[in-house]
Amino acid sequence: MPEIVVTVARFGFLILLWIFVFAVVGVIRRDLFAGGRPSRLVAAPRANLATLAGGSPGKPAKGRAAHQLVVTAGQLAGTRITLGEAQITIGRAEDSTLVITDDYASARHARLVPRGGQWFVEDLGSTNGTYLDRTKVSGPTPVPLGVPIRIGRTSLELRP
Amino acid sequence: MTAGTVKAPLAARPTRGRRNAELAMLLFGMAIVAAYGAIVEGTVLGRVTPDFWVPAAILAATFLALHLAIRFLAPYADPVLLPAVALLNGVGVGFLRRLDLSPEAGEAVRDLTVFGGVGGRQLAWTLAAVVGAIVLLAVVRDHRTVSKYAYTLCLIGIVLVMIPALLPSAYSEINGAKLWIIVGGFSIQPGEFAKIMLLSFYAYYLVRKREVLSLASKRFLGVDFPRGRDLGPVIVVWLLSLMVLVFEKDLGTSLLYFGMFVATLYVATERASWLIIGLALFFGGAFSAYYLGKLVGGPFSNFVVRAETWLDPFADAHGGGFQLTQSLLGLGTGGLFGAGPGAGQPGEIPEVHNDFIFAGMGEEIGLFGLTALLAVYLLIVVRGLRTALGVRDSFGKLVAGGLAFTLGLQLFVIIGGVSKLIPLTGQTTPFLSAGGSSLMANWLLIAVLLRISDAARAPADAAPGGVVAPPSHMHGAQTEVIRP
Numbered sequence: 001m002p003e004i005v006v007t008v009a010r011f012g013f014l015i016l017l018w019i020f021v022f023a024v025v026g027v028i029r030r031d032l033f034a035g036g037r038p039s040r041l042v043a044a045p046r047a048n049l050a051t052l053a054g055g056s057p058g059k060p061a062k063g064r065a066a067h068q069l070v071v072t073a074g075q076l077a078g079t080r081i082t083l084g085e086a087q088i089t090i091g092r093a094e095d096s097t098l099v100i101t102d103d104y105a106s107a108r109h110a111r112l113v114p115r116g117g118q119w120f121v122e123d124l125g126s127t128n129g130t131y132l133d134r135t136k137v138s139g140p141t142p143v144p145l146g147v148p149i150r151i152g153r154t155s156l157e158l159r160p
Numbered sequence: 161m162t163a164g165t166v167k168a169p170l171a172a173r174p175t176r177g178r179r180n181a182e183l184a185m186l187l188f189g190m191a192i193v194a195a196y197g198a199i200v201e202g203t204v205l206g207r208v209t210p211d212f213w214v215p216a217a218i219l220a221a222t223f224l225a226l227h228l229a230i231r232f233l234a235p236y237a238d239p240v241l242l243p244a245v246a247l248l249n250g251v252g253v254g255f256l257r258r259l260d261l262s263p264e265a266g267e268a269v270r271d272l273t274v275f276g277g278v279g280g281r282q283l284a285w286t287l288a289a290v291v292g293a294i295v296l297l298a299v300v301r302d303h304r305t306v307s308k309y310a311y312t313l314c315l316i317g318i319v320l321v322m323i324p325a326l327l328p329s330a331y332s333e334i335n336g337a338k339l340w341i342i343v344g345g346f347s348i349q350p351g352e353f354a355k356i357m358l359l360s361f362y363a364y365y366l367v368r369k370r371e372v373l374s375l376a377s378k379r380f381l382g383v384d385f386p387r388g389r390d391l392g393p394v395i396v397v398w399l400l401s402l403m404v405l406v407f408e409k410d411l412g413t414s415l416l417y418f419g420m421f422v423a424t425l426y427v428a429t430e431r432a433s434w435l436i437i438g439l440a441l442f443f444g445g446a447f448s449a450y451y452l453g454k455l456v457g458g459p460f461s462n463f464v465v466r467a468e469t470w471l472d473p474f475a476d477a478h479g480g481g482f483q484l485t486q487s488l489l490g491l492g493t494g495g496l497f498g499a500g501p502g503a504g505q506p507g508e509i510p511e512v513h514n515d516f517i518f519a520g521m522g523e524e525i526g527l528f529g530l531t532a533l534l535a536v537y538l539l540i541v542v543r544g545l546r547t548a549l550g551v552r553d554s555f556g557k558l559v560a561g562g563l564a565f566t567l568g569l570q571l572f573v574i575i576g577g578v579s580k581l582i583p584l585t586g587q588t589t590p591f592l593s594a595g596g597s598s599l600m601a602n603w604l605l606i607a608v609l610l611r612i613s614d615a616a617r618a619p620a621d622a623a624p625g626g627v628v629a630p631p632s633h634m635h636g637a638q639t640e641v642i643r644p
Contacts, residue, residue, distance in 0.1 A: 009199045010500035014525060016192050017532035020247060023188065024240055024539050027181050031546075075370075075430075076557075078549050084619040094304055099553040103371060 066119055066145055066158035069112065074154030075101055083119070083158075088112040090151060091124070104128045104152030112143070119143045119158060128152060178239040179231050185243035186227055190220040193250030196501055200258040203502030214274055215257060215283055219250050222290045229294045233301075234614035240543050241613070244536050245591055245606050249286055249599070251533070252592035255521055256282050258502055259513055278513050278594050285596040292600055293607035303612050307555045310364030317357035318400060320350035325408050337586060338408040351413055352588075352601035355566065356608065359420060363558035366428035370554070373429050411466075412573055412585030416566065418442060423565040424558055427548075470583035483510050487519035487578045498526025513594040515586050519578045534575075537590075541568040544609050550616035560612045563605050 069081045069088060081088065081098065088097040091109040100109075106126040113120050120140040123130040130137040131150040143149060149156045194216035201208045223246045230237050257279030275284045300306060306313070324332040324339050332338045340347045366373070398421050422438030446463075453464035465480055473481035473488065486509040493499065506512045506520035513520075522530050544564025548557045570587055577584035588598040 006199075006203055006500060006503075009195075009202065010503075011497070013192070013195060013199055013501060014497065014528050014532070016195060017525075017529055020185075020189060020192060021532050021535045021539070023185060024244055024536070027178070027185065027240055028539065028543070031178075075554065076552065079552055080550065081552065082619040094553070097552065101367065101370065101554045 065117055066143075066160060068159040069098075070157050070159050071098070072148065072155045072157055074152070076154065080159075083114070085114060087114070089124075090156075091126075098156075100151065100154050102152035102154050105154065109151055110137070110149075112149075113140065121149055126151075177231075177235045177237075179227075179235065182230070182239035182242055183227055185239070186223055186246055187220070189243045189247035190216055190223070190250060192247060193219060193254055196251060196254040197257065199500070200254065200261065200502040203500060204258065204261045215253060215279070216250065218274070218283060219246070219253060219286060222287050226290050226294055229297055230610060233294075233297045234610050236614045236618040237610040238543050238547060238613035238617065240539060241606055241610055244540050244543075245603075248533065248536060248591040251521075252517070252594075253279055253282050253286065255279075255506075255517065255524075255592070256513055256594050258524075259506060259520075261502070262507065281596075282594050282599070285599050288596065289600040289603035293603045293610075296604055296607040297611060300608075300611055303556050303559065303608070303615060304553060306360055306559075307364045307367070310361045313357040314361035317354040317361065320354040320357070321400075323350055335586075337410045339410050339413070347597075349595070349597035351410075352597045353604070355416070355420070355601065356563070356605055358417070359424065359562045359566065360559060362421065362424045363428075363555050363562060366424060366558060367554045370428045373425075410586065411463075412577075412587040415442075415573060415585060416570055416587070419569045420562055420566045423569075424562040427561045428554075428558055466583045466585070470580065473580065483516065484578075484580060484584060486510065487516050488580060490516075490519045490523040491579060494523040494526040494530075496527050498522070498524045498529055500524060514588065515574065515584075515593070516578055517589050517592050517594075518575055521592075533592075534571075537568075537571055540606075541565075541571075543613070547609060547613040547616050551612055552616070556612045556615060560609060560616075563609060567602070567605065 067083055069083055071077050071079045076098070079098070089108065089111045090096055090098045090100060090105075091107050092100060092102070092105050093107040096108070104127075106124070106128070108124045109126040110121060110123050110130040113122060119142070121130060121132060121137055121143050122140045123137045132141055132143065133147050133150075135141075137149075143158055145158050145160060147157065194213050197212045197216055198208050201212050223242065227242060230242065257277070260277035260279050274280055323341060327338075327341065329338065331342050332340050334340050334342075334347065339349050339351055341350060398417070418438070418441075422434060425438075426432075426434045449463040450467050453461050469476070469481050469484055473484040475481060477485045490504070490506065490509050493504065498504070501524050504520070504523035506523060509516045509520050509523075518530065521533070525533075541564050544560055544567065548561035548564065551557055551560060567590060570590060573582070573585060574587040574589050576582040577587070588595050590602045591599065
């Protein structure tokens with residue numbers, strides 16, 4: 001084969017390898033930005049807390065629907081679940097959606113249920129209780145975005 | 161060519177399957193493998209044979225089968241793992257074929273049929289390994305079920321590690337390391353498979369005991385030590401595997417098991433003291449083995465030879481330092497851009513198809529190419545750790561994190577070894593080196609990561625176990641900590 005062809009092929013191969021690497025990084029990059037920043041431990045804005053205090057569930061503001069459930073503290077910190085239509089069960093039981101290994105959590109501790117675009121948290125008769133911010137949850141309670149749900153040492157938040 | 165698949169509307173949900181991106185990347189990777197085969201033939205033979213594309217096509221068909229299996233069995237699995245590993249595997253097969261094309265002086269021309277020679281055998285092993293990965297994905301639908309068999313897996317793992325040590329040398333020894341089971345012309349390395357099994361056990365045990373391990377501890381010299389009885393089983397497993405491995409004269413694998421053990425413990429307890437204890441134990445052991453070897457010799461002399469070869473390989477360039485000298489010369493000859501695929505003389509390096517494949521490739525693709533391969537490895541490890549972060553149960557976290565770390569550590573041990581960064585210990589380069597056991601075990605490892613990443617990335621309503629699952633025996637098993 002002519003030398004020029006060999007030379008072009010030789011460098012072309014190296015360039016192809018690197019294009020592959022950058023293409024893979026491109027695929028990952030979309031994941032990273034879509035998934036948000038797991039290291040952001042500062043609490044999200046709490047403007048929606050007023051709806052909680054007012055007692056009226058109200059409709060969530062347009063475009064501010066919750067899409068993710070993020071664990072902000074505890075052993076599963078950094079874990080995020082994309083919300084769908086189904087309820088999310090939380091507890092130590094292996095068949096929970098979110099399995100938390102926490103001394104203060106019950107096997108079936110709490111669940112999150114969507115109703116008309118709003119998520120409600122409900123305690124399932126746990127021993128140590130479920131807290132929405134500082135308030136103990138007694139019945140199904142609407143969960144505003146960015147307000148921590150506390151279960152034992154684990155903290156969860158809804159994020160857009 | 162993949163830009164179209166990478167771009168997507170910003171508002172898209174993050175956890176779509178992304179299977180099409182995976183397919184595009186996979187085809188791109190296989191095109192690179194085919195191009196590599198063509199360049200090698202053009203350089204070595206002076207012409208490109210009409211069927212240069214056959215190995216690449218067989219590989220592509222194999223990986224496409226795995227891709228289809230993932231579409232059905234793990235639709236949300238990480239899209240990066242398969243193409244990245246497929247590229248490495250394909251380039252490995254290509255390089256081994258390249259060794260077949262230019263046999264060393266005095267050696268008969270090697271078999272060049274599709275499944276002949278070292279490259280052909282590797283191709284056949286790839287088929288078998290991918291079938292194994294598909295079977296694993298089909299059998300294990302939810303990684304949490306594995307934790308039910310943790311003790312069984314542990315037992316099988318220990319037995320697998322011990323078999324070569326107990327067999328007579330004729331059936332278990334290759335190049336001084338008793339790591340094999342040789343039956344006829346066929347040899348397998350059971351320790352490679354034991355890796356995954358032992359890790360599953362560590363993960364299961366540590367999930368149950370993590371609270372106790374990180375809370376109930378005695379403080380001594382500013383470092384927290386856990387109570388002996390909490391740690392007992394893990395230490396026993398580790399000592400047993402370590403003892404057998406020292407007995408089998410394979411330092412690399414024992415280092416790998418030890419690293420895996422310390423890393424899993426660290427991930428489980430989130431305590432830096434484990435890293436300190438682990439590193440101190442390891443360096444203490446290495447130093448004392450070295451000085452014992454100098455003073456006493458006997459079983460420890462092996463360590464001295466290795467350390468001295470590492471410190472100055474050129475002192476005995478035709479004897480003990482021969483391998484490392486040739487490896488360094490190969491890497492040096494390659495320089496920044498390499499001699500070009502097929503233009504080097506990898507035959508000069510001993511064991512080039514195995515331990516030293518990275519040096520052999522370095523001569524031909526240079527630092528530029530090697531860095532690209534290392535970047536691909538890095539991305540695989542990163543995706544493994546990312547899976548560990550994303551998954552919603554502690555067992556999955558520990559298994560994924562431990563496996564990803566083990567892969568990275570193995571790579572560090574062997575590439576550090578051939579480039580004289582650390583003393584050389586025999587290890588295979590994952591997915592590149594010739595060897596069925598290593599390839600098979602590493603593909604199974606990737607299958608486990610795919611399974612866990614599927615659980616991590618699936619939306620909540622599609623997650624396995626999220627809808628209906630029988631109650632598990634583990635309910636309430638974690639209530640071990642009692643506070644006044």
